[in-house]
Amino acid sequence: MNPQDVLPFPPTPSASIAGRTMQESVYGQRAAPSRLPDDAPNILIVLIDDAGPGLPDTFGGEVRTDTLSRVIDEGVGFNRFHTTAMCSPTRASLLSGRNHHRIGNGQIAELANDWDGYAGEIPRSSALGAEVLKDYGYSTAAFGKWHNTPAIETGATGPFHNWPSNIGFEYFYGFLAGEASQYEPHLVRNTTSVLPPKTAAEGYHLSEDLADDAIGWLRDHKALAPDKPFFLYWASGAMHGPHHIMKEWADKYSGRFDGGWDEYRERVFARAKAKNWIPESAELTERDARMPAWDDIPEDEREFQTRLMEIAAGFGEHADVQAGRVIDEIEALGYGDNTLIMYIWGDNGSSGEGQNGTISELLAQNGIPSTVQMHIQAMNEMGGLDALGTAKADNMYHAGWAWAGSTPYKGMKLLASHLGGTRNPLAVRWPARITPDSTPRSQFVHCTDVVPTLYDLIGITPPREVRGVHQDPIDGSSFAAALTDPEAEETHVTQYFEILGSRAIYHDGWMASAFGPRAPWVPGLPEGIADWSPDQDAWELYHLDEDWTQAHDLADEHPDKLAQLKELFAIEAAKNSVYPVGGGLWVPIYHPEFRISTPYRSWSFTGDLRRMPEFIAPALGNRANRVTIDASLPENAEGVLYALGGAGGGLTCYLDDGYLCYEYNTFIVHRTKIRSAERLPVGRAEIVVETGYVEARPAGPLRIDISLDGRQIATGTVPVSVPLLFTANDCLDIGVCLGGSVSLDYFDRAPFAFTGEIHAVDVIYTS
Template sequence: MSAQDVLPFPPTPSASTAGRTMQESVYAQRVRPRRLPDDAPNILIVLIDDAGPGLPSTYGGEVRTDTLSRVHDGGIGYNRFHTTAMCSPTRASLLTGRNHHRIGNGQIAELANDWDGYAGEIPKSSALCAEVLKEYGYSTAAFGKWHNTPAVETTAAGPFHNWPTGNGFEYFYGFLAGEASQYEPNLVRGTTIVPPPRTPEEGYHLSEDLADDAIGWLHQHKALEPDKPFFMYWASGCLHGPHHIMKEWADKYAGKFDDGWDAYRERVYHRAKEMGWIPPEAQLTPRDPRMAAWDEVPEEERPFQRRLMEVAAGFAEHVDVQVGRLIDEVENLGYGDNTLVFYIWGDNGSSGEGQSGTISELIAQNGIPTTVDMHIAALDELGGLDVLGSPKVDNMYHAGWAWAGSTPYKGLKLLASHLGGTRNPMAVRWPARITPDPTPRAQFHHCNDLVPTIYEVVGITPPRVVHGIPQLPIDGVSMAYTFDDPAAAGRLMTQYFEIMGSRAIYHEGWMASAFGPRPPWVPGTPPGIATWTPDQDVWELYHLDEDWTQAHDLAAEHPDKLAQMKETFSIEAAKNSVYPVGGGLWVLVFHPEMRISTPYREWNFTGDITRMPEFCAPALGNRANLVTIDLDVPEQAQGVLYALGGAGGGLTCYIEDGVLCYEYNLFLLSRTRIRSERRLPVGPATIQIATAQPDPKPGGALDVAMTVDGDEHGVGHVPVSAPLLFSANDCLDIGTCLGGPVSLDYAAKAPFPFNGRIDRVNVRYST
């Protein structure tokens, strides 16, 4: 077995001969072999989040993307590059070169279950390319969104083997969850939870911070390891919800979307065709009848819907500018010519999870029924349309804009069945090796093809053993053959897709698709989904080599071909642990009681515990519980005793001017406030917050009672609770509120730390 089959490489033996004494020994310089060619390229992967192919101006969209255009114009573009239709699965596949179910990532990490294809943990038998490149001599760093660590492993206690630094990245700065506030993110550096370096009032924004930190890392690399190539993975939190951006960026798009999403699609479709990005015969696909037309939007709601898209567009342009800053520095440091850049516009299509347009995007995930009027009314209380994009809200656009952002295709995020959910543009630049060519590369490729491409250009044979663990074979196919030849015959012959029952199979120019049980833009749980089986689904058939956008279903005309394609899907599904089909729905729909959560039923906290991710924290907002706080109350007592969640939704207990207060913020739509009518006594005290469930069903009402040293200090009734969680990235804080301020009462004073002493906080479930 050659040395490159097994990693890490064995230590280099001494070249000296040791004698009994120094005088009798013969010294020779130990020369450690270089494992890489002298011209091994630096590698930069840029991955934008939840961004469809119909958005960037580079390819006909109306969001200005000068940096994407710069990479494309200096290299080549791929117009049939594909993702998995969902965050964690794409990232796992992209970084390992394997199919996502095969490595336990059939859905996002937070919905993991015990089926092999949905376990939510990348096995060590699928070493990330960062691990392999590091062993060969690359410096490795990751920035931004990770979303490949099991949710229960994201506290400050770890374990850390599934964090980026446990998977080959020597440096990491970003967030572990699937999303983050762009103003008050829960950040990690290495394995340490760290606060953002500035506040929103001081001009903080996460996309800028990630670019700043990556630039700083490049400076260190240049100074300390100039003889080593680098591998950098820069994965933004944009364009995932919440859509957060400063007003001046959103204002750049004022009035540009006034005629709605249907008209936007028409414009982008024709422009993409004129630019040669899609072929002349490509057809614009119709809107799904279950999605609203712009003409159906009441006139009084349209300013709200337009502004949501303006904010999203500003958010997207802003992140492209940050990528530009990073590439500028790569060039300024002299790395530009020999840096291979992959700029991938989206880990899936645009997201319709904002459904009808929202000021707090997790309303949809919690299945809470609302009307647009409710969102607008709550927004008016906060300051009107200008508040959209600010730290005060967690807004996300109408699904119609996501559909428009995936022009000219039918799908969007979470639809593995249709392009638009899985087809994302990619630009590749490598001045030392790739001659700029405007001809789109139209070979069918997949995100698992990046790793074998990197291995080929660097000269690495995929290892068979890494750290003593035999490795699964690489599933992807190198794309390097397309670098110089836009007309080369494609080499990826077969690729399956599946997310939450939505599925497809590509084989030799054909695609068979089954939409699945769940239109992601339709609020609530689809009727009958609890009894759904994949056998109920109607399959469609498309000849993609002749039908670019899946415009013509040929299932009725070619039943034998469809049967063959379905059989191919069955074979691929069996090989890749896809079964049971729809396994990603197991927890979400069939067993919500099995969702990933902490195994504990009681906790004892000291007064300095902060940044405990909500997935790992006690479920104070939807379970019967008792919080007991032993504290010392000072004169003029002020501050937060505890807070769970953030500005877009959460609950908090705090003291204001010596008065005990509690607030349950139901995603900005309603707030239950309890305020004592008397001041707390100065000195030692025991405060208890008891939460009862008179109707213990998901989303049911809660009764909350506050006592101090056994005396009642206030009661309240929460009519509707959050059945799932308040936030995908915010946390539980004791003695302060480090994330978004849950209560407007202390928003101007956040993080509003308690000015007394908290000795102990006990939390236990009551049932």
């Protein structure tokens, strides 16, 4: 095999010699040379979302993960594998082998800004591993959550140059955003928006669909290209919020968590040691004073909080089962022995974004205060505890469960400073090359190491140039030796971490950490965060070789070592475009007006507009605007005129038995309903919905005025508006509601198509 410095490979020349006539010509059949060794492995990467090491029963947790256990029992496990503490950054680094700021992914794609480290677009100078593998002869496919395409580019017309099917993956099926309803997701296949193959009422669930589609792709590959190895990236949307799972899966865990998160951590910690997953010397870290103890939770709220965890556990087990179905198919097709499986449990630690426990998880991300009792009351209005986990809710567990899910560490998702946000289990199986070994690999490994490890195992030299673009150096290093030797030398000696101002630097067994401006489990924003500077942060120092969990801060004992590591962080930050530190906070904290949105101020839609992502749709819920609908109404007209958002939050205008209705769903905890006093007459009509602020401030009240042919027919006030977004992945639809049902009044009739005809819908911002 000859490594190639420049990709793609040149075209295969003809094997024939052309003469003046065919009789004078010599014919031969061109054949492209093999670029891969004969035993090149198939590759499957499984990536679970927002899941910490304290959850799987594989490592002592209480979420059943038979597939993860199977992979590690038939291979090896790494107990010091590290991620970045956030979704998009980890995925970008995992797929490219480069540090996340170097490739513009210092935060999630939706919070991109103009600084290089936070621009939200993977540069062509950092080609994905999939792109290189494809050029060498691999078939490549990705399924599930992507979250590495700029949010402004996710509409039906693209542009598509940053979509997975144009940057290395020949096939993609999943969702582009950071999360999705498991029952009514906005899906794309390659570059086409598609609807789920069936409804939630018919038994649809996204994790199952992703497994089904991957299985179908594998069968097609076997039939059409059996001589080519494959690279399959299966990235479930679970366990990211919303936590959606069928009741029977959640019921498996009934009563399991009644003792609360403090007790859960004690049990998991003891079992993790008994399983030899963490060393006997490891210490269980204490709960942060800003996080409530389970004993602090009122008795009348505990059933709600434990049910949220039961649902999360069922959700996690269900995702693991679907990953197992993909592996089963690989084996059934005869690929099992020579397929390298890397199963990564979590792109970061467990997520505390549910904060105090919620029925609509984007409520907290919009900074709207609420009480647990408000959530319980809204849930009871939807049918009680059984509404949780269904398409009616966007529930997510209390941050205390996220802390427990990251046992034995201090942190969770969004904390790059502490291992609970960045240390995730990795299991690797490759029967042809790896002898099962129960000894955990404790070399420091980072998600940037996956691509160079694959190159090393296959025999690929990282290309200097790809499609005319000079390539950035790969930041990761190969851990191939550790796959077969538990005592292999550690190759990744230095690694910085930074997410939203939380940061750390690892070097040769030591870690220096700065917590950052906010604790992700504390609702709202800390006082004075707008004036925060990284210079204000106190740094901690840990000797990880002797202190597995960051239990002992040695900053006062070793000031010289701390100073050395802080200087090293400054060097790494400069090399990787981390500055300004905390740059990911620029949009959500300092300038929400700069959030990604369409540049347009007016739109003209036809009546069949479908699946326009909220990020690029008109901001009907937080901008003064006028919607004008030209429609022909039948007698007792019914159906949706337009809907923006989903079940967890959104707004909708629809007709019900001839009456015009408007609903503003403020994350389920408050619904503003407006209804005309009389039925609308049959015939051509102009319906105008006018939205304006009563008070011009974020989350300020809105006045809604609705008119028919110039005559006001309904009015009302929305007391609390949504300052950022209703959803992360739902859309604007006209004439139908194809996503989550914004209004429960038509939940049982969804998608509730309009029975008349919509000729045009015009939208304009009025201020």
